[in-house]
Amino acid sequence: MTLCRGTPGLLALLFPVLLLTGCHSRPRADLIICNGAEPQSLDPAIISGQLEGRLTTALLEGLVRRDARARPVPGCAEKWTVSPDGRVYTFTLRPNLRWSNGNPLTAEDYRYSWLRALSPTTGSPYSEILYFIAGAEDYHSGKVPASSVGIQVINDQTLRVTLLNPTPFFPALTSFTTYLPVHRSTVEKYGDRWTRPENWVGNGPYLLLDWKINDRVSLEKNPLYHTPDRVALNRIDALAVNRASTAFNLYSGGQADVLLDKGLIPSLILPELRGRADFHPGPLLATYFYRFQVTRPPFNDARIRRAFAIALDKEAITDKITRGNEPVATALCPRGMADYQPPEGLSSDPDTARGLLAQAGFPNGKDFPRVSLLYNKSELNEQLAIEIQAQWKRELGVTVELRNQEWATYLRSLDELDFDIARSSWVGDYDDPNTFLDCFVTGRGNNRTGWSNPTYDSLLASALAEPNPARRLQLMQQAETILVTQALPIIPIYHFVGCLMFDPTKWAGLYPNLLDDHPFSEIKRAKN
Amino acid sequence: MISFLFRRILSSIPVALAVIAICFLLVRLAPGSPFSSERALDPATQAMLETKYGLSGSLPTQLFRYASNLLHGDLGDSLKFRGRTVNEIIGQSLPRSLLLGSIAFTLALALGIPLGAWSAARQGKPSGAILNGLALLTLSIPTFILAPVTVLLFSFYIRLCPPAGWGSPSQLVLPALCLSLPFVGVCARLTRSGLLEVLGADFIRTARAKGVTEPNLIFLHALRSAILPLVAYAGPLAASILTGSLLIEETFAIPGIGQFFVSGVINRDVFLVSGVVLVYCLLLLFFNLIADWLTALLDPRISLSS
Numbered sequence: 001m002t003l004c005r006g007t008p009g010l011l012a013l014l015f016p017v018l019l020l021t022g023c024h025s026r027p028r029a030d031l032i033i034c035n036g037a038e039p040q041s042l043d044p045a046i047i048s049g050q051l052e053g054r055l056t057t058a059l060l061e062g063l064v065r066r067d068a069r070a071r072p073v074p075g076c077a078e079k080w081t082v083s084p085d086g087r088v089y090t091f092t093l094r095p096n097l098r099w100s101n102g103n104p105l106t107a108e109d110y111r112y113s114w115l116r117a118l119s120p121t122t123g124s125p126y127s128e129i130l131y132f133i134a135g136a137e138d139y140h141s142g143k144v145p146a147s148s149v150g151i152q153v154i155n156d157q158t159l160r161v162t163l164l165n166p167t168p169f170f171p172a173l174t175s176f177t178t179y180l181p182v183h184r185s186t187v188e189k190y191g192d193r194w195t196r197p198e199n200w201v202g203n204g205p206y207l208l209l210d211w212k213i214n215d216r217v218s219l220e221k222n223p224l225y226h227t228p229d230r231v232a233l234n235r236i237d238a239l240a241v242n243r244a245s246t247a248f249n250l251y252s253g254g255q256a257d258v259l260l261d262k263g264l265i266p267s268l269i270l271p272e273l274r275g276r277a278d279f280h281p282g283p284l285l286a287t288y289f290y291r292f293q294v295t296r297p298p299f300n301d302a303r304i305r306r307a308f309a310i311a312l313d314k315e316a317i318t319d320k321i322t323r324g325n326e327p328v329a330t331a332l333c334p335r336g337m338a339d340y341q342p343p344e345g346l347s348s349d350p351d352t353a354r355g356l357l358a359q360a361g362f363p364n365g366k367d368f369p370r371v372s373l374l375y376n377k378s379e380l381n382e383q384l385a386i387e388i389q390a391q392w393k394r395e396l397g398v399t400v401e402l403r404n405q406e407w408a409t410y411l412r413s414l415d416e417l418d419f420d421i422a423r424s425s426w427v428g429d430y431d432d433p434n435t436f437l438d439c440f441v442t443g444r445g446n447n448r449t450g451w452s453n454p455t456y457d458s459l460l461a462s463a464l465a466e467p468n469p470a471r472r473l474q475l476m477q478q479a480e481t482i483l484v485t486q487a488l489p490i491i492p493i494y495h496f497v498g499c500l501m502f503d504p505t506k507w508a509g510l511y512p513n514l515l516d517d518h519p520f521s522e523i524k525r526a527k528n
Numbered sequence: 529m530i531s532f533l534f535r536r537i538l539s540s541i542p543v544a545l546a547v548i549a550i551c552f553l554l555v556r557l558a559p560g561s562p563f564s565s566e567r568a569l570d571p572a573t574q575a576m577l578e579t580k581y582g583l584s585g586s587l588p589t590q591l592f593r594y595a596s597n598l599l600h601g602d603l604g605d606s607l608k609f610r611g612r613t614v615n616e617i618i619g620q621s622l623p624r625s626l627l628l629g630s631i632a633f634t635l636a637l638a639l640g641i642p643l644g645a646w647s648a649a650r651q652g653k654p655s656g657a658i659l660n661g662l663a664l665l666t667l668s669i670p671t672f673i674l675a676p677v678t679v680l681l682f683s684f685y686i687r688l689c690p691p692a693g694w695g696s697p698s699q700l701v702l703p704a705l706c707l708s709l710p711f712v713g714v715c716a717r718l719t720r721s722g723l724l725e726v727l728g729a730d731f732i733r734t735a736r737a738k739g740v741t742e743p744n745l746i747f748l749h750a751l752r753s754a755i756l757p758l759v760a761y762a763g764p765l766a767a768s769i770l771t772g773s774l775l776i777e778e779t780f781a782i783p784g785i786g787q788f789f790v791s792g793v794i795n796r797d798v799f800l801v802s803g804v805v806l807v808y809c810l811l812l813l814f815f816n817l818i819a820d821w822l823t824a825l826l827d828p829r830i831s832l833s834s
Contacts, residue, residue, distance in 0.1 A: 040608055041610040041611050043610065046611070124573070192611040196611075214783035240783070246778060250781065253691045255690055407794050408561065408562075408795065411564040412560045412561070412564065415564065
C-alpha cells in the first residue's frame with residue numbers, strides 16, 4: 001500500500017458525515033444579545049445567577065415585573081393591597097391570564113410555585129428569599145406542613161400572602177426569579193426535563209424556541225402573553241459567550257447587538273470605550289470587600305481589623321487596578337438604594353492605623369504573626385491582593401502572604417473559616433439594605449467570618465419588625481454603622497459599576513440601573 | 529485482522545474502566561462541593577442534592593452506583609447544568625468538536641506532510657532551511673497569540689470571516705486554521721526527520737540509480753517508510769484535536785466539548801468530567817488502534833497477528 005492509497009482511507013475515517021451535523025445557517029434573530037456563560041438552568045427555583053435570571057424573566061412573569069429602568073410595575077397582578085400592619089398583601093391577578101399552552105393561569109399556580117421553591121426536595125439555592133413569608137422557613141426545614149405557610153388562594157384571581165414582618169419591598173420582591181410561576185402539570189410530567197424547549201410552558205412575554213448547549217437560547221414572542229403589544233421584538237437570541245474578548249469581537253463584528261454585562265467587555269479597553277456613544281456605564285448593587293476570620297488571633301482583635309481597614313488607600317486601588325470609575329466603598333451597601341443612606345464609614349488614616357496596631361502590641365508591625373490573604377484565582381483578584389498586600393506592608397509593616405485557590409476549594413475554605421483574610425463580593429438581590437446586611441447576622445450561611453454581634457442582630461431584627469419605613473431604614477443604618485465602623489468583620493473596598501454596550505441609534509429600552517436588570521421585553525428598535 | 533481487533537477491543541475495556549474510576553475518585557476527593565456557590569447553601573439542601581444525584585454514601589458506593597449506570601449507557605446528570613444529562617451535553621457538543629477537529633486534523637496532515645517532505649528534499653539548500661523555519665514557526669506560536677491575531681487580521685483588517693460564532697461554514701475557517709497550525713509544524717518536523725533517515729537508505733539509492741525522479745522517489749518510495757513516526761503520532765493527535773480545545777472554543781465561541789472538561793473540573797461536576805474523559809479515552813484508544821493498523825499496513829515487518 002502506498003501513501004497515496006492510504007491517505008484517502010485515513011481521511012475517510014476522520015472526515016465522516018460530520019459536515020452535515022451541527023453546522024447550519026439560520027435566519028438572524030431581531031436582536032442578538034451576548035448573555036454570558038451557558039445558563040445552568042431555566043428553572044426559576046433552581047437558578048441563582050443573573051444571566052439565567054434575564055432569560056427566565058423573559059420566559060415567565062411574576063406578580064410584579066420590572067420595567068426598563070428596573071422599577072417594579074404590575075406584572076400578572078394588576079393591583080395589590082396591604083393590611084394596615086404591613087404584613088398581609090392581597091394580590092389581584094389580571095383577568096384571563098393564560099399559560100403558553102392555553103391553560104388558565106390562576107393564583108394557585110403562584111402558591112404551588114412558591115411552595116415548590118421552598119420544598120427541601122427541590123434543592124433551591126435561593127429558597128431563603130421566600131422566608132419573608134410567614135411559615136416559609138419552618139416549611140423549608142420540615143417543621144410545619146405546606147398549609148402553615150402564609151400563602152392563601154382566595155379565588156382564581158386573588159392571592160393573599162401573610163408575611164413575618166412588614167416588608168415594604170415585598171411586591172417588588174415578587175419580580176425576583178424565585179417567585180416566578182411554573183406550570184404545575186408540565187413540571188410534574190417532565191421532572192427536571194421540563195425546561196427543554198419541546199416541553200416548555202410559560203407565561204412570560206417570550207417562549208423558549210430553542211436552547212442549544214453552549215451556543216444560544218432562542219426566544220420567540222408569546223402570542224398568549226397578557227399584553228403582547230408591549231413586546232416589540234419577535235425573536236431574540238441570547239448567546240452563551242464566556243470570554244470578554246470574544247463577546248466584544250462579536251459585538252464589534254456585528255454578530256451581536258448588545259453586551260449586557262461588564263464581564264463581557266475586556267477590562268483593558270474600558271478606558272478607551274469611555275466616551276463612546278455605545279458605551280453605557282452605571283452604578284451597580286454590588287460590593288467588593290475583604291472579610292476577616294474573627295474567631296482566632298490576630299483578627300479576633302477589633303483594633304487590628306480597624307488598623308487594616310484604615311491603612312488602605314482605596315482610591316489608589318480603583319485608579320490603578322479596576323480602572324472602571326468604581327466608587328470607593330466605605331460601607332457595605334452601595335449608595336442609591338431607595339431612601340437608604342449608608343453610613344459614612346471609615347476613611348483612610350494610616351497614622352491612626354499604626355497607632356492601633358501598636359496598641360494591640362505590634363508597633364510598626366513588629367512580631368505580627370504570619371497571616372494570609374485568600375482569594376480565588378482570577379487576574380483581578382490577584383492584582384488587587386498584590387496592591388493591598390503592598391499597602392499593608394508599607395503602612396503597617398506587616399507581611400501578608402497571598403493564598404490563591406481555585407473556585408471550589410476557595411468556597412470550602414470560606415465555609416470552614418480556613419483563612420485569615422479572604423476576598424469576597426456580594427450582589428444585592430433586591431433594592432433594600434437587608435439584602436446586604438442580612439449576610440452578617442449570627443449564624444447565617446453567608447456570614448463566613450465567625451462574627452457575631454447581639455446588638456447588630458437585634459437592630460436588624462427590630463428593623464425587620466418595624467412598620468414605619470423611615471424608622472426601619474434608620475435601624476438598618478445603625479446596624480451597618482456597627483458593621484463598617486466599629487466591629488469591622490469586613491473591609492468594604494469598592495462598589496461595582498455596570499456597563500452596557502449597544503448602539504443607541506439602533507436600540508432603545510435599555511437603561512443602566514442599580515439592579516442591572518434589563519428585561520428583554522422592554523428592548524425595542526430606536527426610532528430615528 | 530479480526531482477531532487483532534477483537535484483542536485490542538477486549539484489552540481496551542479494563543483501560544477505559546480504570547480511567548473512569550480514577551477520574552471519578554480524583555474529582556470526588558478534590559476539596560469543594562459541586563453544589564457550593566458564593567451564596568451559601570444550607571446543609572440540609574446540600575445533603576438532599578447529594579442524595580438526589582447519587583453522591584451520598586461512601587466513595588466506593590458512589591463509584592459502584594456510577595459504574596452500574598454506565599453499563600446501562602447512562603453517564604449521569606450534570607451537577608452544574610441542572611436538568612441536563614451528560615449524554616445530552618456530549619451528544620450536542622461532541623459532533624461540533626468532531627467537525628471542527630476533523631477539518632483541523634485534515635489540514636494539519638495536508639499541509640504538514642508536503643511541507644516536511646519538501647523541506648527534506650531541499651535539505652542543505654536555502655529553500656529547505658526556509659521551509660524548516662516555517663514549520664518551526666507554526667509550532668512555536670502559542671494559540672493564545674495566534675487566535676486573536678488571526679481574528680484581528682482576517683475579521684477586522686481584511687473582512688474575510690466572522691470573528692466568532694457557530695452556524696455557517698465561514699465561521700469554521702479561522703478556528704480550524706488556528707487549531708491545525710501548531711500541528712502542521714509537528715507533522716512537518718516528523719515527516720522531515722523520517723524522510724532524512726530513509727533517504728540515505730540503500731533501496732532509495734538503488735531507486736535513484738535506476739532513474740526514478742525525485743518527487744516519485746520521495747512520495748512513492750521513501751514516504752511510506754518515513755511516515756511511520758507520524759502515523760504513531762497521529763493517533764493521540766486525532767483524539768486530542770477532535771475533542772476540542774478550550775482556548776479555541778472560547779475564543780471563537782464554538783459550542784464544543786472542550787470547555788466542559790475545564791468547567792466540569794472547576795465546578796466538581798464529577799459526572800460531566802468523567803463523561804468527557806471517557807469520550808477522550810475511547811477516542812484515544814480508537815485512534816491508537818487505527819494508528820497500529822496503519823503502521824502494520826505500511827511496514828511489512830509488523831504483523832497484526834503477533
